[in-house]
Amino acid sequence: MIIKIEHLGIAVKDVSSSKSLFSRLLGKDAYKEEPVESEAVNTIFYELGEAKLELLEATDPSSAIAKYLEKNHEGIHHLALLVDDIHAEMKRLQELGFTFINDAPKKGADNKLIAFIHPKSANGILLELCQEITD
Numbered sequence: 001m002i003i004k005i006e007h008l009g010i011a012v013k014d015v016s017s018s019k020s021l022f023s024r025l026l027g028k029d030a031y032k033e034e035p036v037e038s039e040a041v042n043t044i045f046y047e048l049g050e051a052k053l054e055l056l057e058a059t060d061p062s063s064a065i066a067k068y069l070e071k072n073h074e075g076i077h078h079l080a081l082l083v084d085d086i087h088a089e090m091k092r093l094q095e096l097g098f099t100f101i102n103d104a105p106k107k108g109a110d111n112k113l114i115a116f117i118h119p120k121s122a123n124g125i126l127l128e129l130c131q132e133i134t135d
Contacts (some may be wrong), residue, residue: 002089004128006082006112007045007052011065012074015042015057022046022055030055036109041065043109054080054109076124079115086113086131097121106133 012018022044023029029126032045037067041061056077068077082132088106094100101116108114108130117127 001061002129003082003084003086005051007054007110009054009056009078009080009128010075011072011077012055012057012069012070015044015055017073018055018057019044022053026053032110034109035059038106039065039108041109045110050101051087052110060085071100078128080114080128082130083131086115086129089129093117105129107133114129 001011010018018063019030019033026046026048027048030044030046032054033043035042040058040060042057042059046053046055052101056065060066065077090100090105099118099121101118105113105115108128110130111133112130113133117129119126
């Protein structure tokens, strides 16, 4: 089941200058900075009430974020939705005709399992499903 909006992902060219800008804008410091090697990005997170902002900077020119920035301006990249069971939610959504970019969830930033729904099956919006990893 989808629980809530988890975060809004924002693609940026330079995470250091973007961190400065967003810290001034929001009046608070980021609560987490984390590289995600599987996605070839550096991430910075800000908490905003129950949701978060995630700044994403490419660390490899062949990464999805680098390719996105080649075609687009810096800005909103994806909308992430928190789910209680990512495997069940992927199955449910696939049965409803949604197409996933990845076949199985993988470890993402902020202690989450993640899976992306292709924008072609979601009105042009890249959607990310997230589930907290519990050990």
